[in-house]
Amino acid sequence: MSWEPVIGLEIHVHLKTRTKMFCRCELEYAAGENTRTCPVCLAHPGTLPVPNVRAIEMTILLGLGLGCEIAENAIFHRKHYFYPDSPKGYQISQYDEPLCVDGKLSLQTADGGIVVGIVRAHLEEDAAKSVHMGGAQGRISGADRTLVDFNRAGTPLVEIVTAPDIHSSEHAKRFLQLLRQTVVELGISDAEMEKGSLRFDVNVSVRPEGSDELRTRTELKNMNSFNFAAKGIDREIQRQIQVYESGGQVEQETMHFDPGNESAPPLRSKEEAQDYRYLPEPDLVPLAPPRELVERLRGELPELPGARIGRLAEEVGFETAEGLVTSGRDRLYERVAGDRREVANVLMNQFAATGIDPATVNADELAKLIEARDRIPRQAFTEALAASGDKGFSAEAYLGDGQITETRDLEPLVDQVLAANPQQVESYRSGKEGLLGFFIGQVMKETEGRANPKVVNDLLREKLKA
Amino acid sequence: MIDTLRLTAEEAERLIASGEVSGAELHSAYFDAIGERDEELHAYLTTVAEADGDGVPIALKDVISTKGVETTAGSKILAGYVPVADSTVAARCKEAGLPLLGKTNLDEFAMGSSTENSAYGPSRNPWDPTRVPGGSSGGSATAVAGGLAPWALGSDTGGSIKQPAALCGLVGLRPTYGTVSRAGIVAFASSLDQVGPITKTVRDCSRLYEIIAGRDPCDSTTVDLPEPVAVPEAEDLKGLKIGVPKELNEAEGIEPGVSEAVRAAIELCRELGAEVGESTLPRSVEYGLPCYYLIAPSEASSNLARYDGVRYGIRVGNGDIRTMYERTRDAGFGDEPKRRIMLGTYALSAGYYEAYYGQAQKVRTIIRDEFRAALDQFDLLVSPTSPTVAFPLGAKTDNPLAMYLSDVLAIPPNMAGLPGLSIPCGLSEGLPVGLQLIGPQFSENLLFRAGHALEHALEFDVVPERLR
Helix, strand or coil: CCEEEEEEEEEEEECCCCECCCCCCECCCCCCCCCCCCCCCCCCCCCCCCCCHHHHHHHHHHHHHCCCEECCCECEEEEECCCCCCCCCEEEEECCCCCEEEEEEEECCCCCCEEEEEEEEEEEECCCEEEEECCCCCCCCCCCEEEEECCCCCCEEEEEEECCCECCHHHHHHHHHHHHHHHHHCCCCCCCCCCCCEEEEEEEEEEECCCCCCCCCEEEEEECCHHHHHHHHHHHHHHHHHHHHCCCCCCCEEEECECCCCECCEEEEHHHCCCCCCEECCCCCCECCCHHHHHHHHHCCCCCHHHHHHHHHHHHCHHHHHHHHHCCCHHHHHHCCCCHHHHHHHHHCHHHHHCCCHHHCCHHHHHHHHHCHHHCCHHHHHHHHHCCCCCCCCHHHHCCCCCECCHHHHHHHHHHHHHHCHHHHHHHHCCCHHHHHHHHHHHHHHCCCCECHHHHHHHHHHHHHC | CCCCCCCCHHHHHHHHHCCCCCHHHHHHHHHHHHHHHHHHHCCEEEECCCCCCCCCCEEEECCECECCECCCCCCHHHCCCCCCCCCHHHHHHHHCCCCEEEEECCCHHHCCCCCCCCCCCCCCECCECCECCCCCCHHHHHHHHCCCCCCEEEEECCCCCHHHHHHCCCEEEECCCCCECCCCECCCCCCCCEEEEEECCHHHHHHHHHHHECCCCCCCCCCCCCCCCCCCCCCCCCCCEEEEEHHHHCCCCCCHHHHHHHHHHHHHHHHCCCEEEEECCHHHHHHHHHHHHHHHHHHHHHHHHHCCCCCCCCCCCCCCHHHHHHHHHHHHCCHHHHHHHHHHHHHHCCCCCHHHHHHHHHHHHHHHHHHHHHHHHCCEEEEECCCCCCCECCCCCCCHHHHHHHHCCCHHHHHCCCCEEEEEEEEECCEEEEEEEECCCCCHHHHHHHHHHHHHHHCCCCCCHHHC
16 A cells, blocks of 8 residues: 655744743843843742733734734633743643634645645743753653753744645655745744754654545654654654554654654653643733734735745746745845856855855856856866855956966065065064955055965965065 | 821821821831730731831732742742842832831732631731631731731732721722732732722722722733722712612621621611612622632632742752652642642643633623623612621631632622722621622722712721720
């Protein structure tokens, strides 16, 4: 029998507000432990939550970007659980009346594309961070002691839940990349997995090809990269298929993905499922976003990655278009003139390898460089690309004809510059090595930018050593 | 010589304004009275010796967070807890120049009707120290009736201001929900908790309410007052229509002496020019108390989850986190909080929520509608505040249900979010009887007006007979 995977995602995104969700402690990643806390986020007796208006606006913006309906009356709920990272003993979240519902995000694919339903996007607060010292697994049970950092407690967090509309690990990965880019471009989150500002869980089940049933699913937690997610999903799909094919039943359980040993040990099974005792938060009034606000935010929506991929796909094919957009290089692509496929190709390959921030690049100079690519040595092209993010980068300097690359031609000029600036030479030799740039600049001025910077650099260092 | 038993806040303010006494002298007069009588009455859990402010001193119930002054909510679990910030109401009192006399005793986490649930021992009724002062704001009522504070703040979730005011012969206002900030008030049941004054006169009550009321950006459930607070002047009830809800006045368990005093007060309303008629609240009285005992414990089970030994308060045990939680909460909470946490946890559990908490919220809407209909016909409703006068210490401690029934008349308007004013209307067996005046939302000015006119006509002496 042939099996079809059914995948749904739950994505958590930290919002980039200045302060926390329900108090006005500033959010600062990597601040000293417990230095961004107050009686509210430490849950002192009698303290009350005051919602962060900016976080609400950002969530609405996201909802609009994902084509969601924005609720006229959203309700905050208390979700109860006892754990040291939960100072109040409950998390303020949203339950049956979330802020954003019923949206979709389209993913282009080789055979046309899929539409992934967004069931909901709701606003909640993050927990504190527990650090378990000693013990076997870095988990709370068996730890010698647990330290808690409350800086993260109360960070505004949006949870996005998709419909089970994804049917391969590859699409799951690409959907996550697209969603991440959407969130980044909406300006509502850094969405950096290393910083924990983007986290996600994956629900996986399988069913016989052609059927539309939904079988028991398992939940994979602790995914820390898109690639690991794809790997973990594939492995879980295979495991479930094996279970069914050997006549067994898949159990509903939560698995903690451990990229180290490539296994996903069960975290808890259905029997241990928690009862969160949801309670409408009595300390907050229902959230009723004014329609004018929603419309104003709708007007602020930028052209989103999905739409841009669609547009660029006509020029360079959807795969390259998706690569450009999800890597954040498509804006540069659009600014660089020249053959579309060639520009895209350079940006996705050699340029990508440099790691340069596309925003720092002078597009006109880069266009000249790409245009001359076939006429200059590969080495020179690579060097030029590596320098393309520098301030004042000029392609001219690297374009073979006219460039002065011979030591014998440049040496007299270098000597001339050094002789003309004895004071700077003195300073350099007494330790102000930052003056190297000054000398390079002077040589460039003499040659109208035609000197090969690497050769000049080497010559200067050599001569200034003496 | 300052007679702290008789001095009203208004008179005290006049003395200060005229320069006859300083704020510090007044504070120290009360402090002396505390030294003299509080060993017997046990109104205070903490006292403050230094006067901070030149105004009329005040006592605050120990659920009201006070910066730098221990705030325990009457619980062992918060023993030694010193807030780093003032609650909004404490800050407003400070801004108004009212120096703090101390923090008053209460039933643990405001759960109770006698102060006998305090982890620090009960307060005693100044009218008869063998009897309870009511609760949970019993310490605040004891302080004012015993001449240990000119006025005080309490909090009322299910009658905790109105009932002790009634049992101690004082004026107590439970304000409209949303008019007084809960920021910094140790939470019991968030959708019901309100802070309010306990005073000797209705005028004092209105003045203290004026100081504490009004929107607070730190409490999203507060609103701006629709009109400024008016200190009452009028001595008649002309033009007012007063309803006497049958079920609130004829409920089972109302003592004959209480009924008699209340009937006399209702008659007086007529004499003062009010039009009096019978009203009805059948479902509110029948279902008010049961609904309250689903909603309040549910919210309490949630609000008390934060007391886990991790960040403040006591901690018992050093081992495994679960064991630490269990031992801390077992040692820290008394029987009543434990009982309500269990009730509430059950009522919120998956599969039971709709039948209990969800259902109680629906009934609450019915109660609200029923009151609205009654108050469409009448400006105010009246009833006894408590079915009984002050009862002897220990009389109800073994029977939680009997204790809960102390608030059967005070709870229904609370469930509807309505303000209620209790004023003393006479004595039964030598003990004060309270009259409850209920008005529509934001009708505090009307309650003050009616309360003041009745108070003037009743000429009730607020000084306990044995202390005169």
